Amino acid sequence: MEPDKPRIIRVRDVMTKGIISIDGMATTREAVNKMRAEKIFSLLVEKRHEDDAWGILVSQDIVKGVILPGRSLDEVNVYEIMTKPVITVPADMDIRYAVRLIYRAGIRRAPVEEKGELVGMISLISLILDENFL
Numbered sequence: 001m002e003p004d005k006p007r008i009i010r011v012r013d014v015m016t017k018g019i020i021s022i023d024g025m026a027t028t029r030e031a032v033n034k035m036r037a038e039k040i041f042s043l044l045v046e047k048r049h050e051d052d053a054w055g056i057l058v059s060q061d062i063v064k065g066v067i068l069p070g071r072s073l074d075e076v077n078v079y080e081i082m083t084k085p086v087i088t089v090p091a092d093m094d095i096r097y098a099v100r101l102i103y104r105a106g107i108r109r110a111p112v113e114e115k116g117e118l119v120g121m122i123s124l125i126s127l128i129l130d131e132n133f134l
Contacts, residue, residue, distance in 0.1 A: 009094070009095040010091065010092050010094065010095060011089050011092070011093050011095055011098050012091040012092065012112065012114070012119075012120070013095070014095060014122065015091070015112045015120035015121060015122045015126075016121045016123075016126060018119075019044050019111060019119070020034065020038050021044040021045065022034055022043045022044075022046065023078070024045050024046065024077065024078050024082065025079065026077065026078050027076065027077060027078070028062055028065075028066050028073045028076045028077070028078060028081065029073035029074050031043055031057055031078050032062065032073060041059045042058040042059070042109055042121070042123075043056070043078075044056055044086070044118065044121075045057055045079070053084055053085035054084070054085065054086045054088075054111065054118070055078075055079070055082040055083060055084035055085070055086060056082060056083050056084070057078050057081065057082045057083075058108070058109070061081045061082060061083065062081065065080065065081030086110070087101070087102075087105050087107060087110050088111050088113040089101065089102070089110045089111070089112050089113065089122055090112075090113055091113065091114035091119060091120070092114070095127070098122060099124070099127060102122070102124060103124070108125070109121055109122065109123035109124070109126075110122055
């Protein structure tokens with residue numbers, strides 16, 4: 001009898017499904033209001049055209065780009081403080097490799113891609129909270 005092999009956990013098994021996005025021309029006030037309403041800490045920034053790259057706006061971007069310099073939430077557009085391009089993680093990637101990628105890139109979260117579509121979000125904190133992972 002063969003010993004039980006550990007089950008490989010894929011990114012899709014622990015990701016948060018769905019993506020909440022915002023236009024890069026939106027003000028950071030609009031972004032903050034959306035984050036509060038959705039109870040999230042990041043927004044995917046929509047592509048401007050087919051050949052464009054996705055961006056991401058995280059709460060730390062707002063702190064660093066608006067709050068600390070004393071700027072108004074109404075005078076700063078999302079595109080001014082977002083990170084672009086975004087590092088994406090394949091949905092079928094072994095979660096151990098995804099964690100290494102995210103950690104080594106110095107980020108806390110990444111969109112999940114499957115068949116060319118963004119289908120969810122993975123974050124280091126969500127892994128700690130997910131009972132399938134630990």
